[in-house]
Amino acid sequence: DVKVTQSSRYLVKRTGEKVFLECVQDMDHENMFWYRQDPGLGLRLIYFSYDVKMKEKGDIPEGYSVSREKKERFSLILESASTNQTSMYLCASTPVFLRTDTQYFGPGTRLTVL
Amino acid sequence: DQQVKQNSPSLSVQEGRISILNCDYTNSMFDYFLWYKKYPAEGPTFLISISSIKDKNEDGRFTVFLNKSAKHLSLHIVPSQPGDSAVYFCAATSTRTSGSRLTFGEGTQLTVNP
Numbered sequence: 001d002v003k004v005t006q007s008s009r010y011l012v013k014r015t016g017e018k019v020f021l022e023c024v025q026d027m028d029h030e031n032m033f034w035y036r037q038d039p040g041l042g043l044r045l046i047y048f049s050y051d052v053k054m055k056e057k058g059d060i061p062e063g064y065s066v067s068r069e070k071k072e073r074f075s076l077i078l079e080s081a082s083t084n085q086t087s088m089y090l091c092a093s094t095p096v097f098l099r100t101d102t103q104y105f106g107p108g109t110r111l112t113v114l
Numbered sequence: 115d116q117q118v119k120q121n122s123p124s125l126s127v128q129e130g131r132i133s134i135l136n137c138d139y140t141n142s143m144f145d146y147f148l149w150y151k152k153y154p155a156e157g158p159t160f161l162i163s164i165s166s167i168k169d170k171n172e173d174g175r176f177t178v179f180l181n182k183s184a185k186h187l188s189l190h191i192v193p194s195q196p197g198d199s200a201v202y203f204c205a206a207t208s209t210r211t212s213g214s215r216l217t218f219g220e221g222t223q224l225t226v227n228p
Contacts, residue, residue, distance in 0.1 A: 105157030
């Protein structure tokens, strides 16, 4: 079974703090993604990565950065958290050039910024 | 610019009846479509997909219909069961240009009443 894990299920941070969200997958997948889910807006892509040290902006990258130093790990960084970044954050992975239905999601991190 | 839209935020049906969830898209480059299901506090899981070369795909109780001329797809669940109660996301991609990057709709909360 493919497993995608996220470092925290719930996180509470203060405005201005630097926040790290970590995602690890155990299936040697090349592609990894970070989304945020907000009511009425669905899942919106923040950043994605096709390989180690490679990253590309998604639809809403402002206020975020990412790091992919190892193939299995993809980190999302909020340099200075703001209240409008309160959301559910979802990580996903998929093998490259295979069927797109194999995008596997982690359980999500519910981040609250006070 | 919302390229994938699910206009019904919620749907309530009786157990045993048919559930029909709808999705519209605007990008004519999209050629592969997926439905994901999400329970609270869990990541989305893949449900069913359809390629643009087909107009129907069936998997057990779940059938997806694609109307390319109308840029519309629908998910039918027959018969509906209480365990189907979840948020359903429609997603689309262009396999020629986007690789495994998906564009999601806003989601529809399905409630199946016993």
